[in-house]
Amino acid sequence: MEQEFAQLIEVALAEDLGTAGDLTTRSVIDEGLRAEARIKTRQAGVFAGERFLRAVMDQVDPGLELSLEVTDGAELHPGQCFLVLRGSARSLLVLERTLLNLLGLACGIATKTRRYVELAAPHGATILDTRKTLPGLRLFSKYAVRAGGGSNHRLGLYDQVLIKDNHIDAAGSITQAVEAVRRHLGETVVVVVETRNLVEVAEAVALPVDRLLLDNMTPAEVAAAVTLIAGRRPTEVSGNLSFATVEAYARAGADFLSIGDLTKNIESLDLSMSLVPLNRT
Template sequence: MTTLFLNPLLIDDAVRRALEEDLGRAGDITTLATIPADATAEAVIASRKDGVIAGLPLAAAAFRIYDPSVRFEPAVADGDHVSPGGVVARISGPARSILSAERAALNFMGRLSGIATATAAYVERVKHTRAKIVCTRKTTPGLRAFEKYAVKCGGGANHRYGLDDAVLIKDNHIAVAGGIGPALRAAKASVGHLVKIEIEVDRLDQLDEVLAEGADVVLLDNMSPELMAEGVRRAAGKLRTEASGGVNLESVRAIAESGVDMISVGALTHSSTVLDLGLDIAIA
């Protein structure tokens, strides 16, 4: 079972910035002008489309940080599937507060639920294989931890979080370092014993060099499924294999059937469509 965790410190920091961005210096002047200060309300967040939910902790924080008296009650959990019209959360409290925090809450949830929904579609396509769908560093600046969390909500797995937690030697590193051998030897001499080393190749002769030098993972970049299958055969029992490059919902099944361990999909975080969520309010 996948463990879903978001650092509360990251949540509060991001939500505060979002609220400050939206409220500016004068606050929600529309709500302040039109809604009585003593008005209370009940509301629901509901999905307009089929999807997978992610981002409930951020939505809850948006209302809590703006006004601790607002009550936020999730009706589902992150990672749950919802149908059109499905209630995601119920909210009650001061009407002004609900309206003023609404957009920040929905922006986070819509974005993250869109990523979770897209991830679930990829996972479904490859469920008959051993391949894991993983994300990349192609994330929205400042939102990486949340977007990678959303990938996990959709049943995917995370690649490295940043440049500092794993070595990934790509074609430009190889070119500057003077080749696959020099690059791998330099990496092994530099990093600690707990740091994984992955290297990118786009030809099978390069893979043979990697196998001779040793690594933890090889990234088979922009290869046909047939070449990937041969790469998997050569690497069997020696290192793990990852596929990347132009992966989409039409191509992912054939890639997975090549036998690779992982398939990295940048589109999960850079191109996913926001899940349409809405807040429906009733003034008490």
């Protein structure tokens, strides 16, 4: 994951600095000026960022010092200073926007995830993310989901089989799709099957699959499906999940709730950085 973070940071810095670098900072700030940068949040939220903070600093200036007052998953309060950086004022100003963009995004995902987790947890349901992530931000987003208390679904098309409606319609039936997967990939790969109604649930639960996905069902339909499955397979709900509905689906008895909203509709946490010169004469 560190390699993916490094690549993301490299791209973010490159689009900010271009080929000319920070024209303003290079013109205004003395090369020898040292400073302290204080990162604060203007909003309540959940922190995520331990895994990539040092990488941002190292790509700009490995000599920068870091003092982080919180850990991933910690609650942040409005006005709280949770991170202090020290070193070259020029370096701190160069990394400011990239650092705030990445931190704000990660904290925003963690904050939203925590809210869903708190709504679902009393009913025993686990919150999962999805592949509905911005291009290039898959692992970054899933890291932030974990910081918020959620769990990760498959990372991509390569690490788990998820037989969806289009696969089923093209194959001819759920049974034919599952048989094809087991024939090609064997018995060790995890297979999740999407079902759209109780008839499909009854077909799928009798097959060698690892989990049943109950797609776009009402809470009442989910409860009926859970009763029909009777513990023979773990269940996952997708579709129609929001802050307004997640408790009803959790109460219906599903084991997992997969929510695209975690990483698709992101509101970054509002963060700021203030610079305090340390050796200005």
